[in-house]
Amino acid sequence: MFPDSKKTKQDINQNSVQNLISKGTKIVGTFESEGDIRIDGIIEGEVRTPGKVVVGKTGEIHGSLESSNAYFEGTLKGKLTLTETLTLKPSAKIEGEVIIAKLAIEPGAIFNVTCDMKNTTKDIKGDSKAQKTTK
Structure with a gap:
């Protein structure tokens, strides 16, 4: 009984898994993960x-x-999407x-980019309420 419930819990919490690229580690190529990533290396x-990425001071x-x-x-x-x-x-x-979609910058950060901010609100054609919320 426990193995089945454990498997279900892992499936539900798949994005809570965190991968760590430690300081002193260098990866060349494509890195894909279903969970969150913390990068302190290169x-x-x-x-x-699809998860969250945290890039530490040495990352x-x-x-x-x-x-x-x-x-x-x-x-x-490079390119950030x-x-x-x-x-x-x-x-x-x-x-x-x-x-x-959203940006939060604290004083001191360097942000030399071309930036395109996408609207996260979905437009519904013919729905005046949806049009009012996007303006």
Whole structure:
């Protein structure tokens, strides 16, 4: 009985799994995960996850990042695509192209990018209430 309930719990909490790229680790290529990722090392290439990505002070991404949310204390040089929020702490350094829904920047962060902020509200044709909420 426990193995079945444990399996179900793991399936439900799949996005709560966190992968750690430690300081001193370098990955070259594509890194994909179904769960959250914390990066304190260096990744050269692509990072993709439906979860959250945290880049610590020593963390670097040289390439592209696709995820739902990202929290940066470290560096990104390349393309960043998020479906939700980008949070930049004072030590963050972002250079390149950014496509996001929401942005939070603390004083001191470096944000040298072309930025496209996507509207997260869905438009429903013919529904005047939906049109009022998007304005």
